[in-house]
Amino acid sequence: MARRKRIKQLPQGEFPAHIESLTLEGRGVAHVDGKATFIGWALPGEDVRFVYRDQRRHFDLGDAVAVDKPSPERVEPGCSHFHVCGGCAMQHLAPEAQVRHKQAALFEQLKRIGRVEPERILEPLSGSVWGYRRMARLGVRFNRKQGRVLVGFRELGSSLIADIDTCPVLDPRVGEKLPALAECIGGMSARRDIPQVEVGCGDGHCALAFRHMKPLSEADRARLGAFADEHGFAIFLQAGGPDTLVPLEEGARDVYPSYRLDPFDVEIRFSPQDFVQVNADINRRMVEQAIDWLDVQPGDRVLDLFAGLGNFSLPLARATGPTGSVTAVEADEAMVARGKASAQANEITNTRHVVGNLFEPDEASPWLRERYDRVLLDPPRAGAREMVPVIARMAPRRIVYVSCHPGSLARDVGMLVQEHGYRLLAAGVMDMFPHTAHVESMVVLEADD
Structure with a gap:
């Protein structure tokens, strides 16, 4: 036994x-x-x-x-669900103190892990701390005992869905309509077969992608269509993996949300499943700051690593002018295709879009054997350790590194400074995720002559 x-x-x-x-x-x-x-x-x-x-x-x-x-x-938390919902961790700390905490964490990691300190501290980028979140994955659960559907984030330290009726950090076009969304799903025959709804809000409208484990009936599809018309949403359905995402109305146009980066005359369309920076205001300012510190000159050859949809590469292409060029490298083939389509839609012709595994760089790739004047990289949490020696061999004059994890950033920056002769010109944080523990930061490195 x-x-x-x-x-x-x-x-x-x-x-x-x-x-x-x-x-x-x-x-x-x-x-x-x-x-x-x-x-x-x-x-x-x-x-x-x-x-x-x-x-x-x-x-x-x-x-x-x-x-x-x-x-x-x-301070008093601004959301009545703070102690139940796991979406936020720091609402009890004053917003300006949150930023100071994140900035101190960045510099402590740079000093301890990277053994380096910046020559200049960048002014933190901060903005509205409410209604800022334009991208989210909401959990859905049918509560049999209560006979109703719950829609929201997970409970703190639990896999259960928190029972919330509003989310003040979400874009209010969605955050104030959680009860209506729950009611819509609750009236569907497939209410037990919808585990999540992904949210993507653009400048003009918001899109909701419903993951469904079984085919939807015509009645359920009609209910979603009526809900979309009433609240101004674009509806997508996902029957399986990410490649199964389709608009509710087959052949529908202009259902994808988009955002503009006005200083660069760029508009980028995206789906609710794409990686897009969640904070529209901070993202715009981040792009401007990155390009300013990269000190792009007309005619420069620029490399954008982990390029995604082109959040940096398309504005960079404008900055280099017609005599310059941008090589945008991303591992996800679908994202590369979307980035290329965005360049075409914006009539940008001086970009090259490449599929490349940046965690296992293929030295035979032609783009890896070229030299670049500037490099921008925006990796996931794991950082860009494998690319650091590759970037150093390319000998760019300046590097701007955007990071969502100060530990991996400090490791990589330490390598560039200690082993490859770069100076850490500047570093600072961006309050991309107010009330959460996420630390988004930017550093600028320059070749040490």
Whole structure:
């Protein structure tokens, strides 16, 4: 007979703790009986009482249930669902303090991991902290006991869908219509077979992509069509993998949302499943800052790595002028095709769009054997370790690195500075995700003559 695994009983009751600092994930750091304890909803300098959520070998997890000595930076969360929904982690911290925390985290990682400090600190890019999120994946669950559908983000520390009726960080065109969306799905025969809805909001309208595990009936399709007409949404259906995404109305035109980058006379269309920076205002300013610091000159040859739909490469093509060129490299073939189509739609002719695995660069690829004046890269969380020596051999005068993970950024920047003779001219954060622990940052490197 198999032995049953004994479940360790967590300490019961409330326990006092003094919060020393804040983790990258937004949890307060304390030491309780000498053991590191990470406490949710607690801020540096506070004395709190907390309950245990988990105990592990080297650290414990808990959540604050009372604050005996509050931080002057503590604020009342702006969302009534903050302590239930897992979408945000830092609403109890003043927005300006959130930015300072993220900036300190970036510089600490650069110094500790990369062993480098910037010559100049960039002014943080920040904007509205509410209604900023234009891209999201919403979970859907039919609650049999309540006889209704829940639509939203996951509960904090759980796989269950949080019971929320609004989301103030979502674009209000969607965030204020979650009950209507839930009611629409609840009235469908396929309500048990829709696990998620992906949101993509453009400058003009929002698109919703419904993942459905079984074919939809004509009645369900009609219900979605009526919902779209009433609320001004474009509806997409996804029966399987990403390549099965189609508009609800076959052959429909202009259903894809888009956003403009006016200083560069560029418009980019996208689907709710595409990777698009979630914060439209910060994205526009980020692109302008990146191109300004890249110091692109007419006639320059520019390399854009992890190019996606062309968020940077199309504006870069405008900046280089007709005598310059941009090589945009991306691993996803569909994204490369979309980027090429966007260039054509914007009548941009000086871009080259290449499919390339940037985590396993193929030295035989022609674009890898060329030299470039400037390089811009915007990798995923894993960073661009494999491309660092390749970029160094290309000998660009300037590099702008946009990052969503300060640890991998610090590692790569350290390699460029310590091993390949670059200087870290500037670094700073961009508050792309207010109220969350995500740290978006930008650094500028220049060849050291």
